[in-house]
Amino acid sequence: xxxxxxxxxxxxxxxxxxxxxxxxxxxxxxxxxxxxxxxxxxxxxxxxxxxxxxxxxxxxxxxxxxxxxxxxxxxxxxxxxxxxxxxxxxxxxxxxxxxxxxxxxxxxxxxxxxxxxxxxxxxxxxxxxxxxxxxxxxxxxxxxxxxxxxxxxxxxxxxxxxxxxxxxxxxxxxxxxxxxxxxxxxxxxxxxxxxxxxxxxxxxxxxxxxxxxxxxxxxxxxxxxxxxxxxxxxxxxxxxxxxxxxxxxxxxxxxxxxxxxxxxxxxxxxxxxxxxxxxxxxxxxxxxxxxxxxxxxxxxxxxxxxxxxxxxxxxxxxxxxxxxxxxxxxxxxxxxxxxxxxxxxxxxxxxxxxxxxxxxxxxxxxxxx
Amino acid sequence: xxxxxxxxxxxxxxxxxxxxxxxxxxxxxxxxxxxxxxxxxxxxxxxxxxxxxxxxxxxxxxxxxxxxxxxxxxxxxxxxxxxxxxxxxxxxxxxxxxxxxxxxxxxxxxxxxxxxxxxxxxxxxxxxxxxxxxxxxxxxxxxxxxxxxxxxxxxxxxxxxxxxxxxxxxxxxxxxxxxxxxxxxxxxxxxxxxxxxxxxxxxxxxxxxxxxxxxxxxxxxxxxxxxxxxxxxxxxxxxxxxxxxxxxxxxxxxxxxxxxxxxxxxxxxxxxxxxxxxxxxxxxxxxxxxxxxxxxxxxxxxxxxxxxxxxxxxxxxxxxxxxxxxxxxxxxxxxxxxxxxxxxxxxxxxxxxxxxxxxxxxxxxxxxxxxxxxxxxxxx
Numbered sequence: 045x046x047x048x049x050x051x052x053x054x055x056x057x058x059x060x061x062x063x064x065x066x067x068x069x070x071x072x073x074x075x076x077x078x079x080x081x082x083x084x085x086x087x088x089x090x091x092x093x094x095x096x097x098x099x100x101x102x103x104x105x106x107x108x109x110x111x112x113x114x115x116x117x118x119x120x121x122x123x124x125x126x127x128x129x130x131x132x133x134x135x136x137x138x139x140x141x142x143x144x145x146x147x148x149x150x151x152x153x154x155x156x157x158x159x160x161x162x163x164x165x166x167x168x169x170x171x172x173x174x175x176x177x178x179x180x181x182x183x184x185x186x187x188x189x190x191x192x193x194x195x196x197x198x199x200x201x202x203x204x205x206x207x208x209x210x211x212x213x214x215x216x217x218x219x220x221x222x223x224x225x226x227x228x229x230x231x232x233x234x235x236x237x238x239x240x241x242x243x244x245x246x247x248x249x250x251x252x253x254x255x256x257x258x259x260x261x262x263x264x265x266x267x268x269x270x271x272x273x274x275x276x277x278x279x280x281x282x283x284x285x286x287x288x289x290x291x292x293x294x295x296x297x298x299x300x301x302x303x304x305x306x307x308x309x310x311x312x313x314x315x316x317x318x319x320x321x322x323x324x325x326x327x328x329x330x331x332x333x334x335x336x337x338x339x340x341x342x343x344x345x346x347x348x349x350x351x352x353x354x355x356x357x358x359x360x361x362x363x364x365x366x367x368x369x370x371x372x373x374x375x376x377x378x379x380x381x382x383x384x385x386x387x388x389x390x391x392x393x394x395x396x397x398x399x400x401x402x403x404x405x406x407x408x409x410x411x412x413x
Numbered sequence: 414x415x416x417x418x419x420x421x422x423x424x425x426x427x428x429x430x431x432x433x434x435x436x437x438x439x440x441x442x443x444x445x446x447x448x449x450x451x452x453x454x455x456x457x458x459x460x461x462x463x464x465x466x467x468x469x470x471x472x473x474x475x476x477x478x479x480x481x482x483x484x485x486x487x488x489x490x491x492x493x494x495x496x497x498x499x500x501x502x503x504x505x506x507x508x509x510x511x512x513x514x515x516x517x518x519x520x521x522x523x524x525x526x527x528x529x530x531x532x533x534x535x536x537x538x539x540x541x542x543x544x545x546x547x548x549x550x551x552x553x554x555x556x557x558x559x560x561x562x563x564x565x566x567x568x569x570x571x572x573x574x575x576x577x578x579x580x581x582x583x584x585x586x587x588x589x590x591x592x593x594x595x596x597x598x599x600x601x602x603x604x605x606x607x608x609x610x611x612x613x614x615x616x617x618x619x620x621x622x623x624x625x626x627x628x629x630x631x632x633x634x635x636x637x638x639x640x641x642x643x644x645x646x647x648x649x650x651x652x653x654x655x656x657x658x659x660x661x662x663x664x665x666x667x668x669x670x671x672x673x674x675x676x677x678x679x680x681x682x683x684x685x686x687x688x689x690x691x692x693x694x695x696x697x698x699x700x701x702x703x704x705x706x707x708x709x710x711x712x713x714x715x716x717x718x719x720x721x722x723x724x725x726x727x728x729x730x731x732x733x734x735x736x737x738x739x740x741x742x743x744x745x746x747x748x749x750x751x752x753x754x755x756x757x758x759x760x761x762x763x764x765x766x767x768x769x770x771x772x773x774x775x776x777x778x779x780x781x782x783x784x785x786x787x788x789x790x791x792x793x
Contacts, residue, residue: 078727115723118743162720162791163727 046166048074053167053211054160055079056152057106057114059099062171062214064106064233065222069213070169071110078163079107079114082156084123084147085244095246105232119155126150128244132257135280138304138412139382142198142398143242149201157209167211174199174393175215176207182336183207185393190218197351200386200396204336251281263309265290268302268321276311279304284411285322285378303410312410323375324404329385329397330367338362339394346388349379349399355388368397375404381412416729417780421615421769422564422592422708423733427658428617428770434661435619438654446651447642456653463660467624470663471609472600479625479643480656484591484612485515487625488558490647491587491608492519494633495556496528502583503553509533509541510751513564516589517747520558529553535751539568539699547578554584561593561609565735565748565765566699567708569593576605585631591615591623595666596674596706607631613655617770618662622655673770677706680768680777685709687778691785694792698749698763710735710749712763715792719743721764724787730780732764 055067057079070077081103083096100116107114127146134141152170160168173188173195183204188194202210214222226234239246245253260278267273273292276282281289282301290313292299302321303312314321327349341362346355347370357373370385379402386396402409418426438459444452446460461475468475481487496506508520510532524530531549533541541559550557557579562569572588579586587608590599595616601609608631612623627633627646639648666673688695688711698710713721718734725732735746745760753759768777 080723113726115719115726117719117723159720163723 049076051167052076052078052163052165053169054163054165056156056168056170057081057103058171058239059102059106059233059236060171060239061226061231061233061236062173062222062238064102064171064231065217065226066169066171066213067106067110067112068225068229068231070211071112077110077112078165079103079110079112080156080160081114081116082151083116083118084120084127084151086120087244087246102233102236109229109231117156117159119151122155123147123151134382135254136258137382138279138306140283140380141382142384143244144198145201145384147243148199153199153202153206153210157206161209167209169211169213171214172199172212173214173219174212176210176212185335186215186391187388187393188212188214189216192352193219196388196393197348197384197386197396200335200384200393201331201333202335203333207335251277254280261309263311265292265311265313267314268312273299273313279306279309279311282311284380287317304412305410306412318377321409322377324372324379324402324409325375326369326371326403327379327385327399328363328367328369328401328403330400332362332366332368332395332397334395335393345394348386348388349376350383358387360387367400379411414729415776415779416731417776417783418731418771419766419768419777419780420731420733421771422567422765422767424614424620425617425769426771427619428662428665430665431618431658431661435654435658438657442653446653447640456651459653459657460651463656466660466663467611467626470594470599470667471611471626472602473626474629476644477626477629479627479646480651481623481625481647482621482652483623484513484589484610484615487610487612487623488513488515488587488589489519490633490636491610491625491627492516492523492556492558493636494646495585495587495608495631496523496526498632498634499555499585503551503555505529505531505551505553506556506558507531507533507546507549507554507584508558509535509560511535511539511541511563511565511748512558512560513589513591516558516560533559535748537699537752538703539563539566539748539752540703541570543571543574543578546575550578550582550584552583554582556587557584558587558589561588561590561597561599562705562708563699563748564592564708565746566710566752567592567704567765567767568699569597569703569705572606573604580605585628592705592708595663596670596677598670601626601628608633613659613662616662616666619655619658622652622659624659674706677768677772680772680774681706681709681766683774684766684768684777684781685711687781688785688788691782691789693785693788695788696759698752698759707769708765708767710763710765712759713788713792714758714762716762716788717743718761718764720791721762721787724791725764725784728783728787730783730787732766734764 053070053075057063081100087095127143130146131141131143157168173193175186177184187196262277265273265276286301290299297316299313302314344359347358359371361369381399383399384396385399387394402411442456444456446457464475464478467478506528520530533545585607589610591612594611607628609626614620635646642648696712735748749760
């Protein structure tokens with residue numbers, strides 16, 4: 045094991061408080077810390093100022109406060125090819141993609157990791173809320189101590205080989221502690237607002253953004269019994285279980301999206317939050333990744349179907365085609381194709397996959413038909 | 414790890430003798446050179462003395478020297494100040510595609526103000542073509558601005574030929590000589606130069622001070638308004654300590670010019686020899702024989718600027734590229750793009766190494782070894 049001062053850690057710095065504190069912690073621990081800003085998306089704000097320039101400026105100021113070198117690297121092309129293209133394809137297929145999962149898999153912990161290693165780094169660190177633990181020569185990923193901030197859901201496509209070279213300095217801290225530490229050290233990003241939503245869309249209107257890239261095809265809204273309930277603006281704007289933006293008036297319980305038919309360009313709607321059609325008892329997932337070792341052919345564990353959701357008990361069965369069947373011990377509401385399903389054994393994240401099909405009573409639901 | 418500075422074209426360390434010259438001014442000479450009392454006169458004496466040194470260094474008259482805050486301001490003043498003052502004579506300006514942004518963006522500004530601007534091209538040698546200039550000249554041309562030495566490639570431009578072409582033309586000839594001043598013999602009268610920019614911090618002087626030479630016959634407006642300083646061409650209380658430091662740097666440069674030239678040429682040669690010796694594949698951008706002693710621009714096929722510069726810095730080597738890297742966006746070098754085409758990989762894999770007073774033969778060799786190690790690692 046090298047001395048800390050001879051151990052180079054590249055910190056992926058976004059200009060936010062989390063990665064700032066990650067760099068601060070590593071610096072305090074005595075590592076040879078190098079801050080690197082990643083530019084993945086070219087965008088300007090309403091004043092014509094490049095948003096990345098503003099964030100990079102914060103990286104520069106924090107790194108100067110910490111007295112560590114800082115650089116930038118451009119992955120716009122890789123991001124476009126690997127993340128944004130996937131993002132558009134998924135929407136076009138009527139699904140709800142998770143670009144953060146893809147960005148972690150293809151950019152941050154692949155292209156960026158390779159870049160860090162090419163700079164002589166021993167480790168790559170990020171401000172993610174997750175933990176790495178060595179267990180008999182294997183590198184496992186554990187949930188963050190701050191349950192509310194735990195980001196293992198987005199990191200489910202990482203592997204043990206990658207985790208061996210990764211540090212998550214914030215894994216044992218709460219967000220509040222991170223903020224307080226930033227404030228104590230007077231970091232310029234201490235009070236900076238957390239970024240929200242999908243990184244390349246930022247604060248903008250999602251519909252406006254996506255309509256720049258994909259043509260919207262308005263069509264009919266119907267109940268599953270075929271009663272017309274008005275028009276939709278394009279299937280890609282709607283997610284299973286969504287209530288907002290349907291514009292269906294009248295009496296009774298509110299209306300929700302309960303399905304899509306891509307061929308006929310029809311959006312199915314139904315009444316009531318607990319509408320029967322929103323509930324399912326199993327799913328099929330593809331692009332399955334097991335962080336360390338492939339589990340038994342069938343096993344029980346807990347799972348998350350979306351970020352920040354409490355875990356649910358499931359039984360996972362590996363199928364011959366490499367996909368998995370995930371049976372829920374209790375019916376689940378609004379399982380969304382395109383999102384990730386992530387598995388846990390206690391605090392250990394086992395891996396995850398992409399939700400492809402949703403099943404109820406052994407019938408496939410027309411969530412995306 | 415010893416850090417080695419090979420970026421003297423960006424800026425240079427101050428010579429200790431320059432610091433020594435400035436110290437008594439900062440300590441004792443605080444007067445305003447415009448004041449009508451002994452304190453002011455003392456400061457004015459230093460200012461006048463420095464102005465004489467500047468003038469002598471380029472064979473000009475001291476009344477033709479205007480002190481400015483830097484090369485950028487001098488370029489702006491030369492171009493904007495003369496363009497508007499001579500608009501009655503014509504509306505056409507000629508410059509080149511490979512100017513420093515201080516001149517290039519000024520030309521673009523003048524274009525927005527209604528001037529017609531012709532941008533001369535540059536070929537693979539890194540030099541502009543005098544015949545192209547002749548063709549571009551019209552009766553309307555009032556200003557020609559061509560840099561003396563390109564700051565990215567170090568290629569020396571045909572300044573005397575251009576001066577000759579313009580001898581009987583109304584157009585003023587401005588040259589940004591920031592990379593030539595101090596290493597090359599400059600005679601503004603002989604070369605037919607009407608306006609010349611020179612900067613202090615490129616020749617081991619302090620930052621924040623430069624001068625614009627403007628021949629006595631030229632008509633030039635001020636860009637800022639205030640007092641009567643610098644014959645009204647550049648109002649504002651003079652930076653006396655800076656001026657004195659600049660003077661010391663110019664005196665040293667004039668005294669040591671030949672010696673330095675030889676030394677830097679040797680550094681350049683040894684540096685490249687060592688790269689070759691270490692088995693590095695590279696190409697020199699522009700014609701090496703036509704470059705200023707201090708600068709060499711080298712393309713490393715199969716690499717990219719971002720990765721090279723980051724690795725160099727982490728290994729203690731300071732160099733730079735003409736590509737502007739801001740917040741992770743690499744804008745390919747406009748100079749290399751002009752020479753080799755927008756999509757040529759030289760625009761994104763080239764590094765400028767510039768030698769100077771920081772260097773010794775030993776640290777240049779050590780730098781070449783480190784550069785070779787990195788380039789080989791990145792291309793293997």
